Amino acid sequence: MSGTIKVLNVAEKPSVAKSVSAILSRNQGLRVRDGRSRFNKIFEFNYSIRGQPCHMLFTSVTGHLMELEFEDRFRKWHSCDPADLYHAPVRKFVPEDKVGIKRTLEEEARRCQWLVLWLDCDREGENITFEVIDVCRAVNPHLTIRRARFSALIEREIHHAMQNLVDPNPWFSDAVDARQEIDLRIGASFTRFQTMLLRDKFVIDSATDDRNLVLSYGPCQFPTLGFVVERYWEVQSHEPEEFWTINCSHRSDEGVATFNWMRGHLFDHTCAVIVYEMCVQEPTATVTKVRNQEKLKYPPYPLSTIELEKRASRYFRMSSEHTMKAIVQEQKEHPEWGSYAQRLLDPGTGLWRNPGSGGHDDKAHPPIHPTKFSTGERGWSQDHHKLYELVVRHFLACVSQPAVGAETTVEIDIAGELFSASGRIxxxxxxxxxxxxxxxxGSMIPTYTVGQQFVPTSLTLDMGVTRPPPLLSEADLLSCMDKAGIGTDATMHDHIKKLLDRFYATKDSNTRFSPTNLGEALVMGYDDMGYELWKPNLRSMMEFDMKEVSVGNKSRDEVLATCLQQMKACFLDARLNKVKLLEAMAVFFERSNRAVGGDNHTAGEVVRQCGLCQESSMVLKKNLDGNFMVGCLGFPQCRNAIWLPGSVLEATVTSNICSSCNPGPVYLIQFKFRQLEIPPGFNANHLGCIGGCDDTLKQLIEICGTGSRMSARGRGPTTTSSNVQRSSNRQGACLYCQQMGHSSNDCPSQFSGSRNSRSRTNSQNGDPSISCSTCRTPCVLRTANTANNRGRKFYSCPSQECNFFIWEDTLNNGNGGRSIPRECINSSASNSRRRGGHGQFGHNGARTADVTFVSATGDPVSSRRCYVCGDPSHFASACPNRGM
DNA sequence: GCAAGGTC
Structure with missing residues (x-):
């Protein structure tokens, strides 16, 4: 061997090839030339690996070089039963747009002795590594193959990786192979199934051209949709519950302190009134505890990609997709934060601190940090500036000391009830x-000392109503996906975007997501089947298995076999239960009266291969008008069809094969004819063949005519009206409970459970006569469901932000329609009830105080009167109206 | 026409 060896180096993307080349060559004698692909240049320089002089060629791929697909004969949607996709052969191939890269690799690999792989050091990177190896080894089997391990484009790390090459890790790659195959098989089978089942049966108004609508299913996109739907159902089914809380404030020369009741709030009105009354009767507060504490507020952890997306969404309302697209690069001395950076670097200030570990490590990338100083470049958009600023400020914060505060907490006792207030500087x-x-x-409160006594300035019993959680924001959705392991940092925003593209969900101006009717119907359908196909568990389990493969605990084939077997069983079962999907769709969409396509028949069983297109199967079908035919699954591309006699009552494909018709197999069909429609001498039961050998069948077609002609006659008004009847006149039998006499829209069973509250909410649309006092939005009329006010109606503002609330029956009773101040507390009712307890607070005498108290309605009220009915002759605890 | 994962 001559002294120098030729080494082909391959990176995952062009920029890495460029950076690593620059580092290794130290920009000495670095040359660059074009390859076969426009974007993937080839860098050349000399280098020495452990004393061995090398001529280095450095090029790149752009992510995966190969894709996985079904073999050609399974690629057309009608070419096979979707269930076949669980075992149909698949192949890896280099797609058209990557052929240039492949040719570069082949050409360069031929003249090299070594191949060094610089792909990202995560599972996907390892899989791409093997794709590159496959291509290079095919043209040069003698290549020595080595892997460089690095996580950041830092000089020290790159040189270290080059001098300490390792072997590629086939387990990591196997895990990705398994994931790819499972995703493809599940995705393609369910997508074809639900699209062909539903698209032509309903008028799906969201789509402009629903003939091209694809109702996709994917192991990532569906759980993402599931999060959106689940939260939406939670919001819809929320039943507001009233609660009561006691608030106390104290004004002194030093300022105001607001004390919160340490019970939080009570859901029991009577109980709250009794406690309140006790406080009113004996209102002197005694300070029981004063705690002074130093508190630290820590800076955020270094940014991961997901965290960057979440914060950009939260702070700038930037979509995660937009964030990803914007270029996050460059850094230096900035007019705004430059001085802070200088202070940070000055050891004298002691501001510097090593950042904490966020617990996230994808093994492929360091945390996001500014890589170059910039005061902004020409051509940067506003969003680009904002993102750059966020990256820099976040980075500077990560390496800074936490903020320090002094917190004072004061606890007081009023008639045995504890309240607390806190202030911070x-x-x-x-x-x-x-x-x-x-x-x-920071908020200052007056100074208090233990044992000090004072009379509160105000003591009020305030009512609140529990509020539903808000719809999921983009940041929430990313969190949910991250927690459940749905997608990767690079693909999470794709899955969210897919929901919008497929008309499964919409995003409002507040970046909050709601499902569309289509999205809700699909999730509802699978939910009704009892399957958690829309929940993240499936993906989490897959992810667990992938991890097992990547550490060598399980083999790729083992995981593939088990997972695909389970998923196929699930698919077949879902198909058996397809009526659930149809019912769920029927809740939201009108039936289509489009009389086209094989999809409008009930799906049938295979009778033989199609002799016309030679591609698809011929299957027995029953049209919506009740007539039977044997048609090609390739419709409408292939229009091969055999129309069966109009007198057929029932037809079933048997497993018997005709012994004379070719090409076989042609399966015989068991017919049952309507006796009155066939001539005497013909048997109503007949095992027939559509291959051309069956004279009985031919005669009957001649005599009785076929379903085709019947159908042609029937088309037009008759068919339309029958279809319309199917769709709008669902009273025939309710889709929910199967009972006669009402439609599914009015089904009483809809009103149990959480999801179906949709119809209730729709009937409670805003009443324009009552508007929110804050935002002027028409209020929603709702019904309370609490022990004290069950069935009582109230108006509330539909906005999540406003707290406007008013009882309907107080509108015309001279009360002036005063709204009740309240606050939103989302703690669960059961917890609060537990805290509150019942009946343990007794009436303990009639002591009064000379302060004016404010009632929950804002009116001054004398402490000598009953709080419930206002009668001065008794207290609320003895009020005869208390239980009302 | 279908998935999710790379990256441009």
Missing amino acids: ILERNYLDVYRYESWG
Whole structure:
């Protein structure tokens, strides 16, 4: 061997090839030339690996070089039963747009002795590694193959990787192979199944051209949709519950302290009234505890991609997709945060701190950090500036000391009830100086000492109503996906976008997601089947198996076999239960009266291969008008069809094969004819063949005519009206409970369970006569469901932000329609009830105080009167109206 | 026409 060896190096993307080449060559003698692909240049330089002089060629791929697909004869949607896709042969191939890269690799690999792989060091990167190896080895089997391990484009790390090459890890790659195959088989089978089942049966108004609509299913997109739907159902089914809380404030020369009731709130009105009354009767507060504490507020962890997307969405309302697209690069001395950076670097300030570990490590990338200083470049959009600023400020914050505050908590006792107030002063702002997206409210409270007594300035019993959680925001959705392991940082935004593209969900101006009717119907359908196909569990289980493969605990084939077997069983079962999907769709969509396509028949069993297109199967079908035919699954491309006699009552494909018709097999069909429609001498039961050998069948077709002609006669008004009847006149039998006399829309069974509250909400649309006092939005009339006010109607603002609320029956009773101040507390009712307890607070005498108290309605009320009915002759605890 | 994963 001559002294120098030729080494082909391959990176995952062009920019890495360029950077690593620059580092290794130290920009000495670095040359660049074009390859076969426009974007993937080839860099050349000399280098020495452990003393061995090398001529280095450095090129790149752009992500995966290969794709997985079914073999050609399974690729057309009608070419096979979707269930066949669980075992149909698949192949890896280099798609058209990657052929140039493949040719570059082949050409360069032929003249090299070594192949060094610089793909990302995660599972996908390892899989791409093997794709590159396959291509290169095919043209040069003698290549020595080595893997470089690195995680960041830092000089020290790159040289270290080059000098410490390792072997590629086939387990990592196997895990990806398994994932790809499972995703393809599940995705393609369910997508074809649900698209062909539903698309032509319903008028799906969201799509402009629903002939081309694809109702896709994917192991990532569906759980993502599931999160959106689940939250939407939660919001829809929320039943507001009233609660009561006691608030106390105290004003002194030093300022105001607001004390919160340490019970939080009570859901039992009577109980709250009794406690309140006790406080009113004996209102002197005694300070029981004063705690002074230093509190730290820590800066955020270094940014992962997902965290960057979440924060960009939260702070700038930027979609995750947009964030990803915007270029996050460059850094230096900035007019705004430059001085902070200088302080940070000055050891004298002591501001620096090594960042914490966020617990996320994809093994392929370091945390996001500014890689170059910039005061902004020409051509940067506003969003680009904002993202750059976020990356820089976040990075500076990560390496800064936490903010320091002094917190004072004061606890007081009023008639045995505990209240607490706290105040905070910020002593050192530290990282908050640069991280302007976060704040730490400081509020002063007067100084108190233990044992001090005072009379509160106000003591009120306030009512609140529980509120539903908000719809999922983009940041929430990313969190849900991250937690459940749905998608990767690079693909999560794709899955979210797919929901919008497929008309499964919409995003409002507040970046909050709601399902469309289509999205809700699909999830509802699978939910009704009892399958969790829309939940993240399936993906999480797959992810667990992938991990097992990647560490060598399980083999790729073992995982593939088990997973595909289970999923096929699930698919077959879902198909048996397809009526659930149809019912769910029927809740939201009108039936289509489109009389086209094989999809409008009930799906049938295979009778023989199609002799006309030679591609698809001929199957027995029953048209919507009740007539039977044997048609090609390739319709409408292939229009081969055999129309059967109009007198057929029932027809079933048997497993018997005709002994004379070719090409076989041609399966015999068991017919049952309507006796009155066939001539005497013909048997109503007949085992027939459509291959051409069956004279009985031919005669009957001649005599009785075929379903085709019947159908042609029937088309037009008759067919239309029958279809219309199917769709709009669902009273025939309710889709929910199968009972006669009402439609599914009015089914009483709909009103149990959470999801179906949709119809209730729709009937409670805004009443324009009552508007929210804050945002002027028409209020929604709702019904309370609490022990004290069950069935009582109230109006509330539909906005999540406003707290407007008013009882309907107070509108015309001279009360002036005063709204009741309240606050939103989302704690669960059961917890609060547990805290509150019942009946343990007794009436303990009639002591009064000389302060004015404010009632829940805002009116001054004398402490000497019953709080419930206002009667001065008794207290609320003895009020005869209390139980009302 | 279908998935999810790379990346441009």
